[in-house]
Amino acid sequence: MSEREKAAELSQKEIEDRLAELPGWSPDGDRLTRSYRLASHPAATALVVHIARVQDELNHHSDLTLGYDTVALKITTHCAGSKVTERDLELARRVEALAPAHDAC
Template sequence: MPSEPLSQKEIEDRLRELPGWTFEDDRISRTYRLGTHLAASALVAHIAVVQDELNHHSDLTLGYDSVRLAVNSHDAGGAVTEKDFALAQCVEDLAPAHGAA
């Protein structure tokens, strides 16, 4: 069953609960800064595990000491849904353990 797209207001309201996250190009996204490339790589691997558990995947970009995550829901025509915010919250919960800021 396809996910229901969130309205612009719902997205704005939910983003207030996730400091550092933004909405652009029909996606929610955030860039995390880490102390080393190895720490950034470990965060990417941890996010990949969570995404498989949720069966919901983002675009992940690994930089030298950064990780960028951008997500929307393909089953909702590329719109942002509750699934995207659930993934974002999971990443927010695990990122500090990797030293992400």
């Protein structure tokens, strides 16, 4: 898939279909959101660091919020007019894949 295709806005149906494979993720207007609960603040901080590395690798960054024992993400593609694109779903899939290693739920 080309970078242009990855940055093309997805329809609401496409978003809903793809989110069916990502439990806990939700559409929220023109972004995808998910919160994780962890055992402690250091565990939450470690997850944030891991997510930050993945975001740099993908060159696609979310709004990432660290709480005491929570991590929240809000993902949208700014270069596509702040709409949900395949790039957002790719980041969500990557985060969802790494969360179990941090015992995040």
